[in-house]
Amino acid sequence: MSNNNLNGDIPQSITSLLKLISLNLSRNSFTGVLPSNFGQLEMLESLDLSRNQISGRIPPSFSSLHYLSVLDLSHNNLSGRIPLSTQLQTFNASAFMGNLGLCGPPLTPECPGDGATQDPAVPNGDGGDKTKQEDDSLISFGFYVSMVLGLIIGFWGVFGTLLLKSSWRYAYFRYLDNIKDRIM
Template identity: 55%
Template sequence: MPSHLCHLAHLQLLNLALNQISRSIPKFLNNITALTQKLSSSTTITHVYIEILGMTLYSIIYDDQALWTWKGSEHEYKNILGLLKSIDLSSNKLTGTIPQEIIELVELISLNLSRNHLFGQIVSNIGALQFLDFLDLSKNQLSGRIPFSLSHIDRLSVLDLSNNNLSGKIPTSPQLDTFNASSYEGNPNLCGAPLPKKCLGEGIAQNPAMNRRREHASMQDKKEGFISLEFYVSLALRFIAGFWGFVGTLLLNMSLRVAYFRFLNNFKDRFYVAIEVNMARFHCVGPLCFHCVKVV
């Protein structure tokens, strides 16, 4: 690609697609003033005339117009031709990296570098191209992460980064979320919506409130489990201490043991007598009832 093209300061439409152009993209694209500075739109009606000695020999009036492939179809631009600023270098044999100077082309509306052999990373501050409506970097060998600054381009309506070697999580924004998986497919190490491949730990990042509740519930379960275990251990120790404290005292103290068993015998006799009296009262009938109770 000849570098002297970069000296065409008023160049707005550069289309070298479907050729055999090789080597790298020139770094001096920022010399094209029409793509780097906000200029007034070109006049759509132009007067061309030749005047000699006060006499007009030739005069013509024409309208600016051009046929331009835009978003996959060809359109004729006329009245707004001055606003259309585009670079299309697709379907060539370009190699090397995307030059950093390309971010100075702030007036670009369309940039198509697809179907080449470009490698390296996408320019990190590509978000500086705020007027970009069409961006196609597909079918290259680009690697690294998708720059987060890409999410700052609010006007972007067509995006194709497919079939590269991009990796990491796809940035999210109200604008980028409108693109489907076809814009990113063909990058094996790329993850996140809208691709079906989820990033590691994406579930935690997507719903932090839910995960906090789950962590709290898990800690609560562990706490409750610890209290229950402590309760049962304490209960067992109390039972053992009480049982052996009582039985050990009886085994070691003879008089206390005799008194205890005498108490049990007396309690057993009284309990038996009480049961018999109650049974007799229940079965006595008529005039013999008082006598029966008295005898017992």
């Protein structure tokens, strides 16, 4: 439906087309904001909304579009942070160009206010992104817990077995002696 002089808001009902694979609404006169539940279109592989007058933020649900391989949101009036996801950051910056208010990877490394030193419990001036802060602390905590558990289980899995099983312990030290003899 590209280049058809369509106008108005992008209909919310478009997000109920759950099996939709490709959507091209470029070069129209759409205004308003992107539907917040765009992430329901999980099968979407290609999305082109370029050269409209869409404003507002890119909804966080865009991070659910895991099969998206073609994206063009360029030349609109979008603003705010590009939602963080493994998918959206893989696109070239040209997919977002012409949206002067957009920031974040892949356009810029940071958004205004990201570099400010601030107490993590206090939201920043752009409305705060408490969910992102909670996710970062949860990821960090989970990483450290799994690292410690892996170290403990790995260490005791190897050395505990050698400590308890004398036949394995003798075989292991014989193996080390053979290696030492080959080297020297």
